[in-house]
Amino acid sequence: MREYLLTLCVAAAVTYLLTGPVRKFAIAAGAMPEIRERDVHREPTPRLGGIAMFGGLCAGLLVASHLENLRSVFELSNEPRALLSGAGLIWLLGVLDDKWGVDALIKLGVQMVAAGVMVFQGLTILYLPVPGVGTVSLSQAQSTLLTVALVVITINAVNFVDGLDGLASGMVCIAAIAFFMYAYRMWYGYGIDQAAPATLFSAVLIGMCLGFLPHNIHPARIFMGDSGSMLIGLVLASAAISITGQVDPDAITDVTGSARATTHFMVPVYMPLLLPLSIIAIPAADLVLAIVRRTWNGQSPFSADRGHLHHRLLDIGHSHSRAVLIMYFWAALISFGAVAFSVNSSSLWIVLAVIALSAAGLVALLFPRFRPRAPRWAESFVPPRYRRARREAQAAAIALVESGQAPGVNGATAVGERALLPGRTATDRQPVDSRR
Template identity: 65%
Template sequence: MRPPVRDYLLMLFITAAVTHLLTGPVRKFAITIGAMPEIRARDVHREPTPRLGGIAMFGGLLTGYLVASHLPHLEEIFTQSSTPRALLSGATIIWLLGVLDDKWELDSLVKLGGQVLAAGVMVFQGLTILWLPVPGTDGFYLADWQGTLLTVGLILVTINAVNFVDGLDGLSAGTVGIAATAFFLYAYRLWYGYGIEAAASTTLISAILAGMCLGFLVHNSHPARIFMGDSGSMLLGLLIAGCAVSVTGEVDPSLFSQTVDGTAGSAAMVPVYIPLLLPLSVIALPIADLVLAVVRRTWNGKSPFAADKGHLHHRLLQLGHSHRRAVLLMYFWSALFSFGIVAFSARGAKSWILYGVTGVCALGLVLLLQPRYETALAARLGSLTPRWYRKGRAHLTPKDSDAERCAEAGAERPVPRPEDDGAVTEAGVTYAGAGASPGTGAR
């Protein structure tokens, strides 16, 4: 029997509630054991903030598993598929590794070894990519060693991509939550709409993952009271990668060409390459940030693991966006990529979908460059610009704004202003308004 959507929504809200309730005690625990590292040069926040938020998220994951295994419509998933067990095994390893790193700052090679171990355990228990969807064919089947290497590589890249994007309050949790929601919509459509039972485990895991992000986001939104740390970011990366591997590797490609209920085949509604394209689209921003970071650091003669302030979210702050606006912009692009692909999979290459996505992209570019447009507008208006508007830095470039305020205050460095809360200048100076709470940074 196919479980109704209310069962999955119940799992989402239970997981969110448990994660939310556990985050407060976990914060106190992190403060007690001193899991509050000193401020580093690349950080955006100004005061030490406790980590270990991944403990609360892992508690939400365990609760979701426990409740789902006792629900009549969901318990069959745990007996008919090895995916939940494999994901929980890998999640436990990566979570323990992250907890140790949040407390003692492990070496990057040690963390990489732990990530490989977690991915290997998942592959050993059967969670692997068996085929690749290729348009015009029934799928390209992989050899065992090819599937193993591809699965481990995808998991490693996704874990580190999510870890890299964890640089602003609520950014990582919100981005992964959006990706998990897109996965849920697509997997539920395969499971409930077409009866493809292999997608049932992905539907459950994505619902639980979305609940974990939602529950933690309440505490992690700007100004954040706790960071998820590597114990949370690596856990989220592994789970979202597990969803991708499960959809791509477990669903039989021949099912996409079968006729459903005597109507048009599912391939007409769900293109065969969507299972591969969707996982790539929902993590497009983290992957792009990861690739740019590696290229940037290698080009500058640094280690690819050496942290800096050149991530996408740092560049949004340098453009003049506030902390919250930068996070919302990242949410916008993540949602556009994820739900755009889901809409395409549901309706095919409909012209109105393509036009709609193009129009939304244009809107996103306008919002992205809004500080520059404000600068040009204010410069043309001159003295006609309202006083409240001139108080901001919209009428000046970041360098000019810093120089002017230094001259006005007679100071050698820029003077913080309330509206600059969380902003990072091109010189790497972090501003915080009076009484501002700590934010977060690329950790």
């Protein structure tokens, strides 16, 4: 565990330290696209954050290759090299897209090529346990198609959900933590050495996301862009493919005692093959809904719009930070719920806890205007927006502005003051464009 934590910290530190220089480079290179109608930010923000994340990936794998217990992953398996090959192609594609823009069909083609490169180097799915049937060995054609499909789906699911500050990196970090727990348990709990690459990939991915988050939380100083979103999507898919394709279920049967128990134990890790339901359920659902919505409206499935789940949270009145936290909550509930279910699938307490947390999530989702108020003795320990005195002063200022009793205040200032009040919708919170 200590070596995994060291690898995680190295990936996080390198990503964090590189992000500042990368931001300056992105500004100098002009990788700051104009504000689009579907964007929620109101100032041009540099992209190319994926450059720093790719540096964190390389640094994490490099350090791991020199650690005593993790060196065997590189000596006995070709999967780390396969991951770097596919990640390099995806990262280069993302950098070009962040700077100049790349056609959607070209992006899809390169994604399939990157997945094919990883399959060619051995990072592929070999076994598929089906509940009630048992373990099914896949042919080479079936294995290739299933692997490529999983990679492409995961990459685009993460790319689609990257619409708010800190959303994609935070959700992938949550999913990677859950996946790390599962893979680590398979390796040390069941003695399955083939689970070591997936555990390593998950640890490095956690570090990449944690290192980038401080620069990307609202208000973001830099965006990861497609160079980052597609990269972390590919790493997440690689971890799922590694543990799925290389772990022989017969080895687990020696511990569980029956093929049926093995199949049920392996089901949570095979959910990502169907539609990443347990690991990236929210991004996958957003991906499916976006494709259906755009196709129904006669648009290309790859055309951008403002109908994603995070956009809808803003439209019903949630603030930027609250919308991100709600998405975090549901991602954590599904991911960690799947891991808990894999540990003890017959526990009634797990089911009841998931139901209770789901109900709490629905309450938070349906009350966008609710904002907690801290007691007066705790106001010095909470952010200013939760302090009652500040809220009352804002309300009084707005009342003066609207009544016309405040001298020297124009309409634009009134709108600006009104936007500070809690409980306003996302449209009300948008600052006024002085050029109009």
